[in-house]
Amino acid sequence: MVVPLVKGKTTFDPQAYGGYALILKVDNSAVLLPIESDGRVLIDGKDIFDPTQPFWEGKVPPVKWPE
Numbered sequence: 001m002v003v004p005l006v007k008g009k010t011t012f013d014p015q016a017y018g019g020y021a022l023i024l025k026v027d028n029s030a031v032l033l034p035i036e037s038d039g040r041v042l043i044d045g046k047d048i049f050d051p052t053q054p055f056w057e058g059k060v061p062p063v064k065w066p067e
Contacts, residue, residue, distance in 0.1 A: 002048070007065050010049045011039030
């Protein structure tokens with residue numbers, strides 16, 4: 001789970017949470033990562049939603065937004 005995503009997009013709202021994204025992982029850990037000025041969050045220089053990130057195993061990430 002990640003917050004604060006902009007509804008309907010895969011970019012983050014840099015105004016919320018002091019410019020950081022909160023990412024809750026499946027191992028029950030949580031990390032705060034800085035939100036870039038364009039709304040992206042990067043890990044190892046790549047957008048976290050990039051399918052080439054190793055944790056996506058080459059698949060497009062299944063992003064869902066609450067109704």
